[in-house]
Amino acid sequence: MTMVKRDTYTPESLLAVAVEVFNERGYDGTSMEHLSRAAGISKSSIYHHVKGKEELLRRAISRALDGLFGILQEPGARDGRAIERLEHVTRRTAEVLMAELPYVTLLLRVRGNTDTERWAMERRREFDHQVADLLKRAAADGDLRTDVDARLATRLLFGMINSIVEWYRPGRGGAAGADEVAEAVVRTAFAGLRVPTN
Amino acid sequence: MTMVKRDTYTPESLLAVAVEVFNERGYDGTSMEHLSRAAGISKSSIYHHVKGKEELLRRAISRALDGLFGILQEPGARDGRAIERLEHVTRRTAEVLMAELPYVTLLLRVRGNTDTERWAMERRREFDHQVADLLKRAAADGDLRTDVDARLATRLLFGMINSIVEWYRPGRGGAAGADEVAEAVVRTAFAGLRVPTN
Incomplete structure (x- = not known):
């Protein structure tokens, strides 16, 4: 019962x-x-x-998208050199992902069979495109290495950020906190793990 | 019919x-x-x-694991400085993932309900641990930045590599080839996307 x-x-x-x-x-x-x-x-x-489960999906996805698109309106994402804005957006995307973990996880896993799912995928692509544009601008400024294709770089950057949903669990004892994870993503993606040889 | x-x-x-x-x-x-x-x-x-579908799963997972563990036996993974071995393993892991795309995709998606699935997850963790050890050795040599935790760095590195299964499709016209993708992963992860400022 x-x-x-x-x-x-x-x-x-x-x-x-x-x-x-x-x-x-x-x-x-x-x-x-x-x-x-x-x-x-x-x-x-x-x-x-x-009204039904699709309304719950729409509300959940909206919450994730509001968090992500909100980042692009922040001063750090709008003002200054493209590379600085890109680093800000990277850090904040990782932070929003961890703060809204179940909602962003759902957004990342959705595969479009209903209107709401297709809308979610389209909005997610739109976010990715805006970040890709920022990356292209930073490359045009001469601030990004030219030997990695911009589209490929965007995919690897999001691959790294989005993989956080696979293992990050807030408040797990001894594990890295959200600030440390976000900082590690920015350092790894933009400066690399290797100590410079020169 | x-x-x-x-x-x-x-x-x-x-x-x-x-x-x-x-x-x-x-x-x-x-x-x-x-x-x-x-x-x-x-x-x-x-x-x-x-005998049944579990045998098919076991064979498929074995094929992915043989490819991955084979990397660790290659001269480039065994000889030389830890950082060079780590870069070799990173590049080759990306290459094996793309060469054996459906098999590695299956390995990455398995969630243990049967003995075979639990075995797959354990072997995958074993591979991750061996790469994490290499990363710790490179850090001890002073070749990796110390301001990103080794465990976190391992997770972000695999996050980036494993995300390739989400979008890489061999032979798609105009898209990056496997060599270019593997090289981009190594450059991004170890040297970073940003042009050094000094």
């Missing part, structure tokens, strides 16, 4: 439960029944909050 | 079909029925080749 509790969910707390289930089972593999069981409230109580 | 063709499969060509299905549907989500349909031969024909 499933324990049914009183529905004391806020939109945010219900969303947090849904995102956890989406990340565990995949969005496609999640039914309203799964959400109801994980939340411990009836399906009709969930329908009291939202 | 499913078209059934004559069974002209070799162990290798049947494995290639199975790995494609595993990567598409996930290993858990793949049944012998799915494999039979994808291969266009009956289930009993498949059983003529292998």
